[in-house]
Amino acid sequence: MLALDVGGTKLAAGLVSVGGVILTRGTTATVGADAEALFGRVATLLDESRSVAERHGHRVIACGVGCGGPMTPGGEAVSPLNIPQWRQFPLRRRVDEHTGLETVVDNDAKALAVAEGWLGAAAGEANYIGMVVSTGVGGGIVVDGRLLDGATGNAGHIGHVIVEPDGRPCACGGRGCLEAEISGPSIEARTGQPPEIASTETIERSGMLLGRARSSVMPLLDLRLATVAGSVALGFGAPFFAAAQAELARGARIEFATGARVVPGGLGDDGPLVGAAALGLRAVTRQ
């Protein structure tokens, strides 16, 4: 699989085996390039991975792309919040035309969720949510073994579950959304300090609010597991996860929901590319 991860400040592309092993990896910055120049950098990265595949006699079967939202269904027009050069950029078509491969574009949080279920902390689990807590708060949801898409492909937006009805205003127009309380920028705005040097109180409050959102979501969807990746969550570490698990246990005591767990994502820096490959594989095998 060719895999492409369109992040906020850098792009990564690589070659991933059908077993999920990253065989090559290259990155490039997103700054200092207009829309076309940026796509040129993408094309170069993809070409490099492709040529490695050819040298080693690997057949490349599809291209999977994880990309920040918002986007129209199928990634036909992407407008990643942190890449102002791309607004309604026809990413799927352009990658498809450049590579000649079946190309799938989807939300990067959905990609990561699929990766966690494939090879990460949710491996073997058919009912889980894979979350990311970093600049934003997002996720992807798998129920009955299937990744949920929803009406416009945006299912998984756990960042807009309300955890404090009278809480901070959210960019979405609501108030007290999880993202407005525990994303990196929200924490910095609320405490005056970046999450890297957050107090124990801030870490525990953030974990508790994450647990509260999950208390709503676990019985709603009858999930067994939540994985959490992203720089804020993984940077906070054990006290954050302990607070989340405690709140989840406090809230979700309806019988079928007991025993649900919250765990750190298991793929580290490999997650986004493995997830992009998983999206491609999902499309090819029509899971």
Added chain:
Amino acid sequence: MLALDVGGTKLAAGLVSVGGVILTRGTTATVGADAEALFGRVATLLDESRSVAERHGHRVIACGVGCGGPMTPGGEAVSPLNIPQWRQFPLRRRVDEHTGLETVVDNDAKALAVAEGWLGAAAGEANYIGMVVSTGVGGGIVVDGRLLDGATGNAGHIGHVIVEPDGRPCACGGRGCLEAEISGPSIEARTGQPPEIASTETIERSGMLLGRARSSVMPLLDLRLATVAGSVALGFGAPFFAAAQAELARGARIEFATGARVVPGGLGDDGPLVGAAALGLRAVTRQ
């Protein structure tokens, strides 16, 4: 289809055409019978419907059952809260053995949700939640055209979405769950009056809290529509739905979630039996 609805105080069974028309309907009370006597009443109702089918030359292809929870997956052991005679009662097997038909048992709220998507207020919609607000608050969720089951078949429990973090204790052990705030018994406990004579303030507050739960759920699952049935919601009527829609519009302003609607269920008293039939049809056609 043979259809059976196991409610709190009465049981209904009937014959439903594959187009969703109820051809016969019979009911019996649940009180005054032990577990076996109650199943005897069920068997009699099913036999009556069956004999009508035979008299008219209809072929009966399956039996669908909607039943109050909790239950084990597939309805192999049901323990409906309001039918104390049945605890771990093997309902699916008993109906299967009695009728000789392929028999499907599922949560009654999921049944009603499927019915709303088949012939009711969500007809033609692939992403919606069908809710019930009466003695409890439940629901069924359809995403990407598929009814969600979840790990133990309990997906759809919107009653345990937290809407007031410091609200009333819920039977589930949590606090401020939607069910603990707006179910009929919760309203009576909180206000001292049954929902039938609730004040305008109580009606509007209940609608607002329902809208708040939906503000969390609509972007999470990228749904376009929520239908709400049940005696409390339909009894409250227009002011309740207006308050719910207003709160939904206030909360869910993330772009893809705008335009989501809250509407009354469209099937009235026919909903439960049509839903039970829909469950049977779903199983036979493996939707």
